[in-house]
Amino acid sequence: MSKKKPFLSRHLIPKINLFPQKKGSKIGLPPGSMVFTGKKKIEDVTIELTHYDEEFYEQKKISLKELPNVLENRKKVTWIDVDGLHDIETLEEIRQIFSINKLTMEDILDVDQRPKMEVVEDYLYVSVKMIRKEPEGDALDVEQVSFLLRQDLVITFQEREGDVFNYVRGRLENSIGNIRKRGSDYLLYALLDSIIDSYFVVLEGIGSRLEDLEEAAINNAGDETLNRIYFQRKQLMAIRKAIYPLREVSVVFQKHEGPHVSQEIHPFLQDLHENITQVIELLDGFRDFSGSLLDLCMNILSNKMNQIMKVLTVISTIFIPLSFVAGVYGMNFENMPELHLRNGYFYVLGGMFVAVMGMLLYFRWKKWF
Known part of the structure; x- marks a missing residue:
């Protein structure tokens, strides 16, 4: 006897992690314990150095042993990008070199951390989610990116190589705009703005797929259409989890008064807040639209059954x-x-x-x- 086909085919819905993973490995450990909660995505931890001023720009890969010299001979602004969070020993050395609080490093290694901003000792800590479309299919890659802002220094921590910062790197290399005339706080704003802009790209793709699903639901509603709508709703839930806390982050960033953030970039921070608000409104609209599509598809199937x-x-x-x-x-x-x-x-x-x-x-x- 053949098995009955499920109403929602599991193989048609790629897995999306909506809930924290590997939290059980931290149970019973003291605060500040360095435990990586994600998956190993690259073999070795890589460090990329970018330092610049109005007249000088250099970008290169460096080793862990070269980091102390970077602090002694840095230019006006230094950006250190650390890719790979699975090597706890390497991350511990980086923590000691830059005098990073153990609680902050614990948050950096907890890749399911809620996006937030904190003032810790002599630096500003920011955690956000970077969302990109996978090269194949409609699945999304959600990766945590952590930022440390000090005077003339920005440190980023990512799970793997590859990000949405290439436009910022291009502006730095070609001295486009005033980015090389400003400080590290403006660099942090530019990096956060690149992540927010990538949200628009992701949501634009989801919007196009929802329009296609609306036509498919009207013309030929079926189990496959229901599966695709349900998958889009799961994606929107994952994006909502990543984006909603950013409104609070932008407000804290705007209101922050201290040596880390100058008054000159406050207008840019206001623009960042407005972009986040626009992304959230767009996300809410798509969530409502996907819910309406699901109801429409169910009603059409119910009407066919009634006929x-x-x-x-x-x-x-x-x-x-x-x-x-x-x-x-x-x-x-x-x-x-x-x-x-x-x-x-x-x-x-x-x-x-x-x-x-x-x-x-x-x-x-x-x-x-």
Whole structure:
């Protein structure tokens, strides 16, 4: 016996992590314990150094041993990008070199951390989610990016190489705009702005797919369409989890008063807050639209089922009197006068035909089909 096909096919819905992973490995450990909660995505930890001023720019890969010299001979602004969080020993050395608080490093290694901003000792800590579309299919890659902002220094921590900061690197290399004339706080703003801009790209793709799903639901609603709509709703839930806390982060960033953030970039931070608000409004609109699509698809399928049931009911209603007549004259009694009529068979067939036509005309008059 063949198995019944599930209403929502599991193989058609790629897995999306909506809930924290590997939290059990931290149970019972003291605060500040360095435990990486994600998956190993690259073999070795890589460090990229970018330092610049108005007249100078350099970008290169460096080793862990070169980091102390970077602090001694850095230019106006230094950006250190650390890719790979699985090597705890290497991350511990980096923590000691830059005097990073153990609680901050614990948050950096907890890749399911809620996006937030904190002022810790002599630096500003920011944690956000970077969202990109996978090269194949419609799945999304959600990666945590952590930032440390110090005077003339920005440190980023990522799970693997590859990000959405290439436009910022291009502006630095080609000295586009005033980015090389400003400080590290403006660099942090530019990096955060690149992540926010990538949200628009991701949501634009989801919006296009939702439009296609609307047409598919109207023209040919089925289990596959339901699966695709449900998958898009799961994606929107994952994006919502990553984006909603950013509004709070932008507000804290705007209100922060200290040596880390200058008054000159406050207008840019206001623009960042407005972009985050726009992303959230767009996300809410897509969530409502996907819910409406799901209801539309279910209603169309329900309407199709009702049409099928209506046709079957009409057919059953037509055959009820015919079955009654056939049952009556199928009884084996001798005293049935109609059985001895010469044309009785044709009379019964004619009566049955008149009954069928009468019921069809009545159903048509009632507009039941």
